[in-house]
Amino acid sequence: MAVPVDSPxxxxxxxxxxxxxxxxxxYHSVGDCxxxxxxxxxxxxxxxxxxxxxxxxxLRGVSLRExxxxxxxxxxxxxxxxxxxxGYADFLTHALPVLLRWNCGATLFVLPxxxxxxxxxxxxxxxxxxxxADGIRRAAAEGVEIGSHGLTHVDLTRADDVTLKAxxxxxxxxxxxxxxxxxxxxxYPYGRVDRRVVAAARDAGYTYACAIAPGALTGPHALxxxxxxxxxxxxxxxLKHKLHRLRRRPVAGV
Numbered sequence: 001m002a003v004p005v006d007s008p009x010x011x012x013x014x015x016x017x018x019x020x021x022x023x024x025x026x027y028h029s030v031g032d033c034x035x036x037x038x039x040x041x042x043x044x045x046x047x048x049x050x051x052x053x054x055x056x057x058x059l060r061g062v063s064l065r066e067x068x069x070x071x072x073x074x075x076x077x078x079x080x081x082x083x084x085x086x087g088y089a090d091f092l093t094h095a096l097p098v099l100l101r102w103n104c105g106a107t108l109f110v111l112p113x114x115x116x117x118x119x120x121x122x123x124x125x126x127x128x129x130x131x132x133a134d135g136i137r138r139a140a141a142e143g144v145e146i147g148s149h150g151l152t153h154v155d156l157t158r159a160d161d162v163t164l165k166a167x168x169x170x171x172x173x174x175x176x177x178x179x180x181x182x183x184x185x186x187x188y189p190y191g192r193v194d195r196r197v198v199a200a201a202r203d204a205g206y207t208y209a210c211a212i213a214p215g216a217l218t219g220p221h222a223l224x225x226x227x228x229x230x231x232x233x234x235x236x237x238x239l240k241h242k243l244h245r246l247r248r249r250p251v252a253g254v
Contacts, residue, residue: 021224022067022068022071022076022081022223022254023080023081023226023241024064024067024080024081024082024083024210024223024224024225024226025061025080025081025082025083025225025226025228026083026085026210026212026225026226026227026228027042027047027082027083027084027085027095027228028040028041028084028085028086028088029041029042029086029088029090029128030042030043030044030047030084030088030090030091030094030095030098031043031044031088031090031093031094031128033230035125035126036126036230037124037125038122038124039229039230039231040086040229041229041230042228042229042230042232043230044094044095044097044098046230046232047094047095047098048098048101048102049233049234050228050232050237051098051099051101051102051104052102053234053237053238054080054102054104055102057241058078059078059079059080060078060079060080060102060103060104061079061080061081061082061099061102061104061105061106062079062080062081062082062104062105062106063081063082063105063106063107063143063144063145064081064083064107064145064147064185064208064210065107065145065184065185066079066105066145067079067080067081068207068208068220068254071254081107081225082099082104082105082106082107083106083107083108083109083147083187083210083225084106084107084108084109085109085149085187086109086110086111086119086130086149086153087108087109087110087111087114087130087131087136087149088119088128088129088130088131089128089129089130089131089132089135090128090129091108091131091135091139092131092135092138092139096139096142096144100142105143105144105145106144106145107144107145107146107147107185108136108139108144108145108146108147109147109148109149109185109186109187109210110130110131110136110146110147110148110149110175111130111149111150111151111152111153111171112148112151112171112174112175112178113150113151113152113171113174114130114151114152114153115130115131115132115133115136116129116130116131116132116133117129117130118130119153121152121153121154121189133178136175136178136179137178137179140179140181145184145185146175146179146181146183147175147183147184147185147186147187148168148171148172148175148183148185148186148187148206149171149186149187149189150167150168150171150186150187150188150189151166151167151170151171151174152167153189154167154189155189155190155192156168156188156189156192156193156197156200157192157193157194157196157197164196164197164200165200165204168186168197168200168201168204168206169200169203169204169205172186172204172205172206183206184206184207184208185206185207185208185209185210186201186204186206186208186209186210186221187209187210188201188209188210188211191211191212191213191225192211193209193211193214193217193222194217195217198217198219198221198222201221202221206221207220208220208221208223208254209221209222209223210223210225211223211224211225212224212225212227219254220254223254226240228240
């Protein structure tokens, strides 16, 4: 059946298509990047320069919770989502002071099954310490949004149903207990996602979930993000920002 052009359904679809895809930056560790085989680290100085670049362009980095709240109210074109994966201990010592200096917020995706551990899922190393429960609470007390990255950082597309539920749903419950606040965001380890995993995140009660390049999947539980690394100078950030808006299709419901 054809839908009238002026129908509420059509209006909603057209509004979704006309809204730009949110620009969400993906960081990991902040510190010494001299030994960085996976290119997951930026120095505090580079992060400072990248946040300065945002400010010069009239943009400000915020948590995804703040970004999506603003977009739901028809605002937020000047906001960029800042996410930090894995919950490295250096977030408190190196990333947070820079974020506070630029009045930026962020979402920190952590692993409640590896509190105080290391990134043993990276076979090439180097070993980086992860936040303890107290460290996560300290970040939350500074206004950082805490989200789940699963329990232990496994590829959820290869997990059996029991493991998938534990990694997605149980991690949310543990973090809510740890922080005393609801946990709205999830981040798929390695960025790997399929329809089954998206359904698990949605069923677990997450408001949104982040991937990297979710392919044909779309919606608030398959959000694309852009990796930001040490080599991303002002010029590279400019290109990434432009290409992101050109290549990414609108995300329905965001």
